[in-house]
Amino acid sequence: MAKIIDGKAVSAAVKEEVAAEAAKLKDEHGLKVGLAVVIVGSDPASRVYVNNKKKACEAVGFRSTEYALDENTTQEQLLDLVNVLNNDKAVNGILVQLPLPKHIDEKAVINAISPEKDVDAFHPVNVGRIMIGDYAFLPCTPAGVMRLIESTGVDITGKQCVVIGRSNIVGKPQAMLLLQKNGTVTVCHSRTKNLKEICLTADILVVAIGKAKFVTGDMIKEGAVVIDVGMDRDENGKLCGDVDFESAEKVAGYITPVPGGVGPMTIAMLMKNTLTAAKQQSGIE
Numbered sequence: 001m002a003k004i005i006d007g008k009a010v011s012a013a014v015k016e017e018v019a020a021e022a023a024k025l026k027d028e029h030g031l032k033v034g035l036a037v038v039i040v041g042s043d044p045a046s047r048v049y050v051n052n053k054k055k056a057c058e059a060v061g062f063r064s065t066e067y068a069l070d071e072n073t074t075q076e077q078l079l080d081l082v083n084v085l086n087n088d089k090a091v092n093g094i095l096v097q098l099p100l101p102k103h104i105d106e107k108a109v110i111n112a113i114s115p116e117k118d119v120d121a122f123h124p125v126n127v128g129r130i131m132i133g134d135y136a137f138l139p140c141t142p143a144g145v146m147r148l149i150e151s152t153g154v155d156i157t158g159k160q161c162v163v164i165g166r167s168n169i170v171g172k173p174q175a176m177l178l179l180q181k182n183g184t185v186t187v188c189h190s191r192t193k194n195l196k197e198i199c200l201t202a203d204i205l206v207v208a209i210g211k212a213k214f215v216t217g218d219m220i221k222e223g224a225v226v227i228d229v230g231m232d233r234d235e236n237g238k239l240c241g242d243v244d245f246e247s248a249e250k251v252a253g254y255i256t257p258v259p260g261g262v263g264p265m266t267i268a269m270l271m272k273n274t275l276t277a278a279k280q281q282s283g284i285e
């Protein structure tokens, strides 16, 4: 039976580290770390995410400022706000919650955020920095996955790593991070032909395809580390991941549950990125 990777515990440890450093910045430099959170419209899922991000800021001692804009906000108005936040010294990190309403070009908005304040690491400059291994921030979910793998004590060097999913937010940066840690990386996606065979070679398997219980135990190598990035609903409407936990845990060496695996890590890493941004902007190491 697989050991369960406890994302709640690992994320709590990250947040504790961040809180301790934030307190030190305040005591020694009089600096209060600030995150601006922008939400446009009233998507209920986005509202929950934004509330959780604000709560996390409070828990680690950051100032969070919410900008809740109307659904009908124009792209120009949003770009104006981003520009104001780029120039506001009290704002160290800017997070524009996605998705944006259809009439707004997401790319234009991401490109407008100062790369130094882009705590999601979505700006092309930050994406490029990740590619060459010279980065300040990592996108929150793949960074959280790396931290979970690290928590198992399994060394990535020389291991067969398989990533299922090629999104800009998870799959692609995840592959780069595993490569930087000397893994031998294969990226699979919806057009991959021999998916099961490839999965069976994986010592480390990261699944981010958004299909409920897609990866089953017969696709997993004995003893593998299995990280499930999925947040899906099963046939009964119950929250589940991209991995069929029941069959997978019988074969894997380590596995993340859903919920309580990758989910809590994403916000913890956002806090870490915001702290890093504040330190960089004020020249503190």
Ligand code: GUN
Pocket (backbone or CB within 6 Å): 095, 096, 097, 098, 099, 120, 140
């Ligand atoms: N929407 C869903 N996930 C994310 C995320 O990580 N960052 C932002 N900005 N929006 C999201």
